[in-house]
Amino acid sequence: MQSAIKLTKYLKPYMVFTIIAPLMMVLEVAMDLLQPTIMKHIIDDGIAKNDTGYVVTMFGLMILCAVLGLIGGVGCSIYATKSAVNFATDIRKDLYETITYFSSRNKDHFTLGKLITNITSDVESLQRALTMLLKIFVRGPLTFIGAIIIVFFTARELFPVLLFVVPILAFSIYFFTKISGKLFLKVQEAIDQVNTKVQENLAGIRVVKAYNRKKHQIEKFTSVNGSLMQRNIKADQIIGILGPLTMFVVNIGIIIALWQGAIKVENGTIQVGVIVAFINYLMMIMGGLMSSSAVLMNIARAIPSANRIVEVLEETLDIKITDNALSTQLKGQVEFDKVSFSYIEENEPVLKEVSFKALPGETIGIIGATGSGKSTIVKLIPRLFDVTKGEIRIDNIPIKQIDLQTLRSAIAFAPQRATLFSKTIDENIKYGKDDASSEEIIEALKSSQAYEFVEKLDAKENHFITQGATNLSGGQKQRLAMARAFVRQPAILILDDTTSAVDSISERKIQKAIREQFKDSTKFIVSSKVSSIRYADQILVLDDGEIVGLGTHDELIKDNKVYQEIVDTQQVKGGMLDE
C-alpha cells in the first residue's frame, strides 16, 4: 500500500480531473437513487388516483433525472480516463527513463521479462484500478448507503428484508473477493513467467534451432503456459460463482419482499409502489456492493504492480550523478590511477591496481587472455560502471566530477557486441551524431569498410535493419557499429574487439583510416589479436586483471613473457596470423 501512496505524486498534475470525476459520479448516483422514489409516486399517487397530470409531471422529472445522470456519468468517464491515462503515461515514461540509466549491475536485479511486464501490464493494472476507483468507488458505496437510507425512510415496512439480505450479500462478496484476490496474484506471477520464457526463447531462437532444442523449449513453455491456464481457470471459477450467488440471494429477498408486501398491501399498511421501489433499491444495493468489491479487487491486484513499479523506480543507480559537475571541452588525456574494480562487491576484483596514462592522439592497444579484464577497462571510461578503488582522470579532472553528458559526448564507444536498432542504416549511424550530414555518414561508412556492402543494398543507406539485425552478417554489423562511432569525431574513441568478424585486409584499411582521421583522438583498441594492436603507441598487456606489460610492440616482444606467448600462439611462418 505504501508503494501505491508513493505513486500518488504522479496524480498531482491531474488533480483537477481526479476531483471532478468522482463529483460527476455523485451527480449520476443521486439521479439514479431518485428514480425508484419517483416511480413509487407515479404508481401510488398518480396511477392509483387516476391523476394523469401528476403522472406526466413525474415522467418529466424522471427524464430530467435521467439526462442529469447521463451528464454525470459521461463527465465522470471523461475525467476519470484523462486522469488515469495521464497518470499511467507519466509512470511509464519515468520507468523507461530510469531503466535507461540502469547499469548492467542494476539490470541484473530484474529479468528482462519482469521489466517488460513492469512497463506494460503493471502500469496497465494501475491505470485500470485508478479508472475504476474514480468511476465506481464513489458509485458503489454511495449507491449502497443511499439506497439503504431511502428504504429506511420510504419503505420502512420492508426494511427487515434488508437486514436479512444485506449481511449475506456483504459476507459472500467479501469472502469471494478475498479468495480471488489471492488467486489473481498467482495469475500475475504466472504471466511474469510466461513473459520471461517468451522473451528468452525469441531472443535465442537461433540457438534453439541450431541445437535442435525446439521440442524442449516448447515443453518448457507449455508447462508455464499450462500453469497460467490452471491459475486463470481457478481464479475465474471462484469469481464466477459470486454473480449467480448474489443474484440468488437478491431473488430470495425479492420473493420475501413480495410475500410480505402482498400481506401488507392486503392489510392496507403499504401501497404497491412501495414494493416496486423496494425491489429497485434492493437491486441497487446489490449493484453497489458488487461494484465496490470489483474496485477493491482491482486495487488488490494493482498493489503488487505498484510495489514492483516502485522497486524499479527506487533502484539505487550505480552511477551517481554529482551536483555541479564540470561541463568542459575534453581533449582526451586519460589516466588510470591504481584502479581496482569488482562487478560484485564481495567478489575478487576483476581489475587490480591498474595504472597508465594515455595522451591525446595516442593509440592504446589492450590485449590479454579471455576474461583478463580488457573490456572492463574501457567500460570504466564512459562510466558504464564506477571504479571500486582508485581514480580515473580525464584531462586531469576526476571523471566523477565531469558532467556525465559531457563525458559521454566526448567518447565514441563501439562495444564488443555490435548492437544495432530496428531502423535504417542511416538512422543507426546518426545515433553517433544526430545532425550528421550524408557526406559525414558516407565518410564514416567508408572508414569502417561498410560502404562497399551498403552501396550494393537496394535501399543503400535507407536499408532497414530488422530487430536484432538478423538481416546482416556478423562482420557487417561490426562495420556499421564502427561507422556509428567514427561519425562522432570524438576526443576518445573506444573500439572493443570490433574487428573479430572482419577480414584482415579490411581490418588493415580500417586501421589506416583510424590513424589518418582520428589523429587528435585518444584511441583505445581492445583485441585478442596482436595484428589489431601492433602499431599502438602503448600496449597494455593484461593478465587476470593486472597490467603485466606496458610498452610498444617492439619493446614488449623483447622482454615481456606474456606478450611473447600471445605473439607466439598467433605467429605463422613469416608473420602474424591475420596479417
Ligand SMILES: Nc1ncnc2c1ncn2[C@@H]1O[C@H](COP(=O)(O)OP(=O)(O)OP(=O)(O)O)[C@@H](O)[C@H]1O
Ligand atoms: N556484467 C558482469 N557482471 C559480472 N562479472 C562480469 C561482468 N562482465 C564481465 N565480468 C567478469 O569480469 C571478468 C573480466 O571480463 P572482461 O569482459 O573485462 O574480460 P575480457 O578480457 O574483455 O574478455 P574477452 O576477451 O572474452 O572479451 C571476467 O571474469 C568476467 O566473467
